[in-house]
Amino acid sequence: MGKHKEWRKFVKRERRRKIRTQKAKEREYIPFGDYEEWHKTQEAIEQFEIEQIEKANKIENEKWFKAEQESMEQWRELQTKNELLLQKKLQQQAKLKLEWEKEKEKRRLDEERLKEIEEENRKRQELFINNLEKFLSGDLVEPPKELLILYESKPNNPPCPFFTKTACCRFGDECSRNHIYPGISKILLATNMFGHFGLENANFNEYDTDIMLEYDDSDTYKDFRDFFFDILPEFEKFGKVVQLKVCNNYEKHLRGNTYIEYADLRNAVSAYRALHARWYGGKQLSLQFCQLASWKNAICGLQSSKRCPKGRTCNFLHVFKNPITLQLDDIQISERHKQYSRSWRWSESPDREISRKPMNQEIESKDRIKQKDRVRERDKNMDRETENNRARDRKSEKNKINDRNRHGDSSRRRRRYKD
Structure with missing residues (x-):
């Protein structure tokens, strides 16, 4: 039973194949006169396609050539710009190098000048210390000139009246007036x-x-x-x-x-x-x-x-x-x-x-001796009076606190009764 089905499938498939082959032969069959016309038509079509392809290639070639020219122009401009930037960078580097050399020379001169100033200050400080020691020991009558210099916080402003009288000011050196030290x-x-x-x-x-x-x-x-x-x-x-x-x-x-x-x-x-x-x-x-x-x-x-x-x-x-x-x-x-x-x-x-x-x-x-005894006696009296005043003040303070508490309680009672 199974073999018969397989045989039927094979027969049907072969029949379909023969039908397709027959139809293809019929399509390909052209008479002799029609064949020449078809052949000419095919040649014309191929020639037309070749012309179209050449025309398209020419257009594309022109486009490419134009794009290539533009890209080459852009590349030349870019190269020119890079050359300008490189030249500018080199000039800037040369300028920086020159400034650095000048700054280096300036620093060297400043260091030499600072060394000279430090040496002068050291000699001046040694001289000042020697004069100060002589002044403190009594060898010099007048003090060193460096100690007689006045310092002013705001030289162009009028002097501060409180600082002039008390040598103190609540605003310190931030005061709008001048402080003279x-x-x-x-x-x-x-x-x-x-x-x-x-x-x-x-x-x-x-x-x-x-x-x-x-x-x-x-x-x-x-x-x-x-x-x-x-x-x-x-x-x-x-x-x-x-x-x-x-x-x-x-x-x-x-x-x-x-x-x-x-x-x-x-x-x-x-x-x-x-x-x-x-x-x-x-x-x-x-x-x-x-x-x-x-x-x-x-x-x-x-x-x-x-x-x-x-x-x-x-x-x-x-x-x-x-x-x-x-x-x-x-x-x-x-x-x-x-x-x-x-x-x-x-x-x-x-x-x-x-x-x-x-x-x-x-x-x-x-x-x-009598004067010392009077001082001691006065101190004892002051201590005794101080203790008495302290005891009296404590007692009065306690009385005030008790009165305040007592009045506060009575006022609370009156307020409660009113309510």
């Missing part, structure tokens, strides 16, 4: 040297009273006395101190400023050279020379009577009252200082040699 003078200024909790925290809001309940002016003054007898012997090692003033202003530019006036200019220079940049109380000292017209113009006249209208914002000096007068003998000052232990606040500078002058030792007379 002397090269050297008899007065030294140590800015913010005396630091105390009562001065640094007194400008808090008036309603924040808790922070200052345990501090009053008597505590500040007691610490000031320790500070006074601690620094006075150190400054007197270099010469006679005529005046020593410590500010108790609350403004930052005046707070804790310490003024030291020497009787001799040479002593002030020696003190500045030895104590500048030393450490005291954990702070590095910054000493500067200052020039005051008079202490009367610098110190606020109403501060002692507590009638200053400016209060804490006053820009004149509010100073502590010195526990002793500086006209007392050296022995009395040293004896008074023995009541206080040598403070740890002073620290020696490792890279400075401090010239120490031995204090003159004199025999105490009866008048000096």
Whole structure:
């Protein structure tokens, strides 16, 4: 059964093939006369196609030739441009090289000039140090000229009135007026040297009273006395101190400023050279020379009577009252200082040699002993009065707090009843 199907497929396929062959032969069969015409037609068609191909080739060849000319023109322009750029680059490189050589020569000349200037400055500094040493030792009467030069912050502006009177200004060197700093003078200024909790925290809001309940002016003054007898012997090692003033202003530019006036200019220079940049109380000292017209113009006249209208914002000096007068003998000052232990606040500078002058030792007379006893008695009375004032102030403060609490409770009750 299966073989018959396969045979039938084969027979049908062969029949279809014979039919296709017969039709192809019929299509290809052309009579002789028609064949010549067909042959001529085919030749004409081929000739036409050849002409069309040649014409198209000619058009394409012209297009190519035109494009080639354009590309060659562009290439020539590009080459010309590159040559110009290369020439410009070479000129720029030559110019840079010439400038570099000039700069190199200029640097060499500057270095040589700087070396010459450094050498001149070194010789001038050596001469200045030698003259300064001679001046400090007393061989020269006049100080070196370099120390007499004045420095002005704004030379073309009028002088600052507050700086002229107090040697301090709240605006510093940013002030619109002129600040004149002397090269050297008899007065030294140590800015913010005396630091105390009562001065640094007194400008808090008036309603924040808790922070200052345990501090009053008597505590500040007691610490000031320790500070006074601690620094006075150190400054007197270099010469006679005529005046020593410590500010108790609350403004930052005046707070804790310490003024030291020497009787001799040479002593002030020696003190500045030895104590500048030393450490005291954990702070590095910054000493500067200052020039005051008079202490009367610098110190606020109403501060002692507590009638200053400016209060804490006053820009004149509010100073502590010195526990002793500086006209007392050296022995009395040293004896008074023995009541206080040598403070740890002073620290020696490792890279400075401090010239120490031995204090003159004199025999105490009866008048000096009596004067020392009066000073001790006065100090005891001041301590006793301070303690009494402190107790009285604490009691009044507690009464005020109790009254405030009591009135506050009663006002709350009245408000509750009204509601």
